[in-house]
Amino acid sequence: MTGQRSSKMAVCVAVISKENYPLYIQTIPTEDDLKFHYTVHTSLDVVEEKINNVGKTTNDLRELYLGLLYPTEDYKVYGYVTNTKIKFVVVVESSNTALRDNEIRTMFRKLHNAYTDLVCNPFYTPGDRITSRVFEKVVNAMMLQDS
Amino acid sequence: MSRQAGRGTEAKKVSAELFTLTYGALVAQLIKDYESDEEVNKQLDKMGYNIGVRLIEDFLARSSVGRCHDFRETADVIAKVGFKMFLGITPTVANWSPSGDEFSLIVDNNPLTEFVELPDGHQNLNYSNLLGGVLRGSLEMVQMEVDVTFLQDALKGDSTTEIRLKFIRRLEDALPAGEE
Numbered sequence: 001m002t003g004q005r006s007s008k009m010a011v012c013v014a015v016i017s018k019e020n021y022p023l024y025i026q027t028i029p030t031e032d033d034l035k036f037h038y039t040v041h042t043s044l045d046v047v048e049e050k051i052n053n054v055g056k057t058t059n060d061l062r063e064l065y066l067g068l069l070y071p072t073e074d075y076k077v078y079g080y081v082t083n084t085k086i087k088f089v090v091v092v093e094s095s096n097t098a099l100r101d102n103e104i105r106t107m108f109r110k111l112h113n114a115y116t117d118l119v120c121n122p123f124y125t126p127g128d129r130i131t132s133r134v135f136e137k138v139v140n141a142m143m144l145q146d147s
Numbered sequence: 148m149s150r151q152a153g154r155g156t157e158a159k160k161v162s163a164e165l166f167t168l169t170y171g172a173l174v175a176q177l178i179k180d181y182e183s184d185e186e187v188n189k190q191l192d193k194m195g196y197n198i199g200v201r202l203i204e205d206f207l208a209r210s211s212v213g214r215c216h217d218f219r220e221t222a223d224v225i226a227k228v229g230f231k232m233f234l235g236i237t238p239t240v241a242n243w244s245p246s247g248d249e250f251s252l253i254v255d256n257n258p259l260t261e262f263v264e265l266p267d268g269h270q271n272l273n274y275s276n277l278l279g280g281v282l283r284g285s286l287e288m289v290q291m292e293v294d295v296t297f298l299q300d301a302l303k304g305d306s307t308t309e310i311r312l313k314f315i316r317r318l319e320d321a322l323p324a325g326e327e
Contacts, residue, residue: 122263123171
């Protein structure tokens with residue numbers, strides 16, 4: 001089995017609550033979990049900075065999609081914040097140059113929709129860890145997309 | 148400007164999502180209050196019954212269907228007119244018993260259960276049990292005693308939701324005491 005890594009979409013997807021604790025983190029199984037937990041955690045600082053910045057400078061409504069948060073030598077980290085301060089973080093491989101901005105935006109839109117559906121479940125309390133199988137399916141579809 | 152006779156034919160529109168969320172909040176609260184799934188099922192059935200006995204009046208006023216001649220007609224009216232009017236869906240009538248006194252309603256997309264996922268530990272919960280009570284209550288008001296059970300439930304992993312209605316007996320109007 002050759003490492004067809006470039007065809008995968010995301011290597012890590014995380015959902016973070018408004019109090020900045022993780023609600024959901026999913027990584028592709030071959031990678032080291034902890035490394036990604038760390039990457040996501042450090043990206044939160046950049047997210048906070050971006051949210052605070054726009055509030056002070058312009059009167060424009062801040063866009064939900066934050067774009068590239070920061071690149072490391074192996075990975076690129078993208079962020080998205082809802083108006084309820086729920087943050088979505090997606091980590092992709094730097095070598096995956098085929099991924100365009102639009103595709104990342106689509107991923108976040110799907111994540112946001114999946115999160116909205118999840119919150120409409122009367123048995124889910126916002127702030128709980130996410131255990132919904134439906135949500136997991138959406139995330140998994142995003143992570144392992146072999147073309 | 149004339150007042151519309153009766154209630155008019157158009158139902159006021161309410162957001163379907165608000166309805167789903169309201170029902171969901173109701174069930175979630177019942178679970179918190181009663182803790183046991185069986186108890187919650189019973190309460191949902193009771194509430195459904197209370198809704199059913201009142202809903203039938205609204206239904207008969209708005210739909211102007213006449214008296215049904217047999218149980219088959221009743222089944223069709225329930226599926227095609229009743230469900231359509233109140234929930235906007237048309238379940239399929241199927242699985243008639245050979246004696247013609249039992250049938251199933253196959254509900255494909257139940258608006259009550261949109262977005263809902265049953266948590267582990269509540270496998271006995273009949274989330275849509277209110278519907279059962281509504282059917283029981285409304286049919287009782289037209290002199291039919293029926294027994295309603297859920298054969299399949301999409302929330303519990305089955306492919307669809309199947310509601311079984313069994314005709315028990317025709318109810319004779321009870322005369323008030325002292326009259327002939």
